[in-house]
Amino acid sequence: MLDKVLTGSKAYWSWLTFLLVVVGIGFGCYLYQYNEGLGATGLSRDISWGLYIAQLTFLVGVAASAVMLVLPYYLHNVKEFGRITILGEFLAVSAIAMCGLFVFVDLGKLERVTNTFLYPTPGAILFWDIVVLNGYLILNAVIGFTVLSAERKWVAPPPWTKFLIYLSIPWAVSIHTVTAFLYAGMPGRHLWLTAIMAARFLSSAFAAGPALLIVLALIVRKFTKFDPGKEAIQKLAIIITYAAIINMFFLGLEFYTAYYSGIPGHQHSLDYLYFGIHGHNMLVPWMWASGIMALGAILVLLFKSNRQNEKVLGVTCVVLFLALWIDKGLGLIVGGFIPNPLHQIREYHPTAVELLITIGIWALGFLILTLLYKIAIGVKEETGGELAPH
Amino acid sequence: MGANRRDFLKIAGLGALGLGAAKTAEAGMFPYSNWPKWPWTKDPVEKSDGALKATHWAMVIDTTKRQGKDAWADAIEACNKAHNVPQVGNVKEEIKWIWAEPFKNAMTDQEYAYLPEEVEAKTFPVLCNHCENPPCVQVCPTKATFKRASDGIVLMDFHRCIGCRFCMAACPYGSRSFNWRDPRRYLDMDNINREYPTRAVGVVEKCNFCAERLAKGLKPACVEACKDGALAFGDLDDPSSDVRKLLKSKYTIRRKPSLGTGPSVYYII
Numbered sequence: 001m002l003d004k005v006l007t008g009s010k011a012y013w014s015w016l017t018f019l020l021v022v023v024g025i026g027f028g029c030y031l032y033q034y035n036e037g038l039g040a041t042g043l044s045r046d047i048s049w050g051l052y053i054a055q056l057t058f059l060v061g062v063a064a065s066a067v068m069l070v071l072p073y074y075l076h077n078v079k080e081f082g083r084i085t086i087l088g089e090f091l092a093v094s095a096i097a098m099c100g101l102f103v104f105v106d107l108g109k110l111e112r113v114t115n116t117f118l119y120p121t122p123g124a125i126l127f128w129d130i131v132v133l134n135g136y137l138i139l140n141a142v143i144g145f146t147v148l149s150a151e152r153k154w155v156a157p158p159p160w161t162k163f164l165i166y167l168s169i170p171w172a173v174s175i176h177t178v179t180a181f182l183y184a185g186m187p188g189r190h191l192w193l194t195a196i197m198a199a200r201f202l203s204s205a206f207a208a209g210p211a212l213l214i215v216l217a218l219i220v221r222k223f224t225k226f227d228p229g230k231e232a233i234q235k236l237a238i239i240i241t242y243a244a245i246i247n248m249f250f251l252g253l254e255f256y257t258a259y260y261s262g263i264p265g266h267q268h269s270l271d272y273l274y275f276g277i278h279g280h281n282m283l284v285p286w287m288w289a290s291g292i293m294a295l296g297a298i299l300v301l302l303f304k305s306n307r308q309n310e311k312v313l314g315v316t317c318v319v320l321f322l323a324l325w326i327d328k329g330l331g332l333i334v335g336g337f338i339p340n341p342l343h344q345i346r347e348y349h350p351t352a353v354e355l356l357i358t359i360g361i362w363a364l365g366f367l368i369l370t371l372l373y374k375i376a377i378g379v380k381e382e383t384g385g386e387l388a389p390h
Numbered sequence: 391m392g393a394n395r396r397d398f399l400k401i402a403g404l405g406a407l408g409l410g411a412a413k414t415a416e417a418g419m420f421p422y423s424n425w426p427k428w429p430w431t432k433d434p435v436e437k438s439d440g441a442l443k444a445t446h447w448a449m450v451i452d453t454t455k456r457q458g459k460d461a462w463a464d465a466i467e468a469c470n471k472a473h474n475v476p477q478v479g480n481v482k483e484e485i486k487w488i489w490a491e492p493f494k495n496a497m498t499d500q501e502y503a504y505l506p507e508e509v510e511a512k513t514f515p516v517l518c519n520h521c522e523n524p525p526c527v528q529v530c531p532t533k534a535t536f537k538r539a540s541d542g543i544v545l546m547d548f549h550r551c552i553g554c555r556f557c558m559a560a561c562p563y564g565s566r567s568f569n570w571r572d573p574r575r576y577l578d579m580d581n582i583n584r585e586y587p588t589r590a591v592g593v594v595e596k597c598n599f600c601a602e603r604l605a606k607g608l609k610p611a612c613v614e615a616c617k618d619g620a621l622a623f624g625d626l627d628d629p630s631s632d633v634r635k636l637l638k639s640k641y642t643i644r645r646k647p648s649l650g651t652g653p654s655v656y657y658i659i
Contacts, residue, residue: 048558108591
């Protein structure tokens with residue numbers, strides 16, 4: 001089964017080469033950062049987390065795409081998803097691999113990372129985040145490969161996979177909850193100190209993950225002989241629409257609480273992100289772009305005729321994905337640090353090194369995703385995407 | 391070790407959810423610092439017989455004794471020397487253990503438009519508050535930062551820190567600094583204080599209430615440097631200590647008291 005990654009078209013090999021080059025550039029930049037220290041990034045005493053940790057946060061959401069297929073298929077018997085649960089599971093695997101790498105490159109002392117296991121600290125949320133993310137990675141990799149290999153042999157998957165599959169559903173919720181708790185439990189960071197943080201994470205994840213999945217499904221259909229299925233894509237589009245609306249609603253709740261209560265601390269970060277404070281407004285255009293893009297995407301997705309036009313649907317999914325990336329992969333983390341605890345405004349300017357490392361990790365994620373999809377689709381092309389009766 | 395093991399067994403024995411009761415009302419029902427400790431937890435700094443001892447070290451800063459922007463230069467310089475704090479020279483990467491801020495930055499919740507001119511004009515020293523319930527300790531994934539059970543000082547193990555900077559996000563006072571580059575670049579290595587280590591790139595650092603000096607029977611460097619007694623240091627649990635006498639006779643404030651962290655640094659304004 002694994003041998004499928006070794007054969008492919010010229011386009012396949014060019015794509016892999018391109019990704020490898022980008023990964024190589026990122027790795028070179030990381031070596032520089034490792035030697036110089038995190039001073040090579042735009043991070044500072046006041047904004048001590050930036051792009052890296054924001055990508056971790058966002059990609060945990062992307063990993064959720066799996067549960068949005070698995071849950072309807074296994075719990076509600078939505079048969080359309082049967083053909084493509086593997087696409088969600090493998091997307092989760094590559095997303096979590098990226099999460100891990102983003103934590104690694106953010107550490108000041110990477111060589112000491114094992115200290116998190118040598119001195120396990122149950123009171124520290126990061127410890128639990130490592131546990132749940134690794135667990136989710138293993139669950140999806142095991143489930144994905146076992147089910148796929150059963151599919152290839154035209155047999156039903158072994159019964160124990162059912163147990164793992166059911167386990168993976170609450171587990172998917174846990175990775176968001178625990179990742180939200182990284183931020184939501186800290187006194188003095190008002191943007192993050194919100195009881196709906198985990199709920200916001202879930203809603204944005206259930207929009208962003210499946211949005212990427214639709215784009216991937218459309219790409220798969222265009223470039224391979226496997227068709228993920230029009231019905232599956234339509235069902236996903238409905239999930240995305242609901243999740244995006246709920247996400248917007250939650251954002252509105254944050255605004256209401258901050259501005260109706262009138263408590264300055266609750267407003268400062270939102271002020272900075274959406275209006276700027278004392279002329280510091282670097283992220284304002286980004287945040288408004290995100291809001292407008294997300295609203296626009298929702299408006300388009302609300303109409304069935306738009307959703308059924310797969311060209312429109314694909315573009316809308318890309319727009320929504322970018323909007324949610326800005327919101328979570330940029331604004332949420334950086335905004336939490338502004339103003340700083342002494343109410344000074346210091347802004348964050350990522351460096352080229354930092355950007356290239358970030359892009360390099362994304363490229364590595366897509367490389368992993370490409371290889372995993374190559375295997376999955378290779379099997380699907382053999383079987384015609386049909387599942388053994390079970 | 392024995393005492394800690396006893397504590398652990400006692401607390402473990404009490405079983406569920408922190409029956410070990412809250413130490414102070416403001417720290418909430420189940421302060422993190424009262425959670426059970428690992429039985430092998432021990433104090434990292436060896437104390438000599440001449441060590442200064444307390445069960446809760448605290449500082450009272452009499453800001454009425456100083457005027458002007460540079461009012462605390464003596465204390466700051468003494469600390470920087472004692473701990474080889476590098477002068478990085480830019481706001482982005484600076485490392486600060488104790489430094490001075492205007493009232494509105496030091497006391498963010500207590501600022502209003504009609505402050506006395508004298509208060510507006512001067513600066514206030516800020517440092518690690520050695521909180522009773524420190525958020526930085528709670529979030530540290532390796533216990534590289536911890537609250538010492540014997541005297542309440544929040545300490546750092548520079549050799550265990552993985553540089554995740556969670557403590558910097560958690561500290562509501564901005565009291566923690568990170569070594570973004572090799573700090574020795576910014577030190578005059580021929581003139582460092584050999585009694586205290588320099589740090590490596592990639593770890594967090596902060597004020598340690600001069601635990602290394604207390605162990606030798608010396609008061610903190612900043613306290614010693616303020617010859618006018620503007621910084622008082624002593625045991626908060628001892629009713630006859632300097633700090634308790636000051637707290638009894640003068641009205642003091644702490645930074646961001648509503649967060650429940652319980653700072654051990656008090657200010658006479």
